[in-house]
Amino acid sequence: MTTSNPVATNLRSKRVVPAEAVEIRYDSEVARNSVVVYTWQQGVNLVAKAFLGRKSKPYWFYRFSNDANRQAKINDLIDERTKSTVRDLAFRNKYKAESASIQVGDVLCSSWGYEQTNIDFYQVMERIGKATVVIREIAEDRTYDHSMSGTCMPVLNQFVGETMKKRIGDFGVKINSCSTASKWDGGSKYWSSYA
Secondary structure: OEEEOOOOOHHHHHOOOOOOOEEEEEOOOOHHHOEEEEEEEEOOEEEEEEEEOOOOOOOEEEEEOOHHHHHHHHHHHHHHHHHHHHHHHHHHHHHHHHHHOOOOOOEEEEEEOOOOOEEEEEEEEEEEOOOEEEEEEEEEEEEEEEOOEEEEEEEEEEEEEEEEEEEEEOOEEEEEOOEEEEEOOOOOEEEEOOO
16 A cells, blocks of 8 residues: 555546545555545545546545544455455466366356356367367257256267367456356256247
């Protein structure tokens, strides 16, 4: 955490704060968890306005009767964002390790949909470098629990689509704008259909 006098930055000019406000900064490894708090006095009240990441809209904006309450609120925010950073990094590291372990022959699973759950399975055909795979969609064996839902399992080497070259990201293999596939865990997957 660093404290500094106001600096006329491009971002500060987008955030509506008085020129006399003092900037308190907490930089995080996860950019969206970074905190900037501006503090100043307004009449008899002490004021603080907090921003997350690079947002120009305040996360909160409060008046305080004393400095101890204001500092407690700032500390609570920094603690909250620190915990969020730890969670985010653990989540990201888990998926990075999983993504690094994707090999030829592995099955990837994608679960997506709005008001229904669509399941797609892909088989890894080729690994190109550290961050690219060639995949191909494979068939699934569906069982019905009800008329429009059930579970499914992949059918290896029974291809239903053409090969696709895709990038491996922090959270798996991005198939399209609404679907990311990660390594299949070996269990059956729930699907539903309402159309």
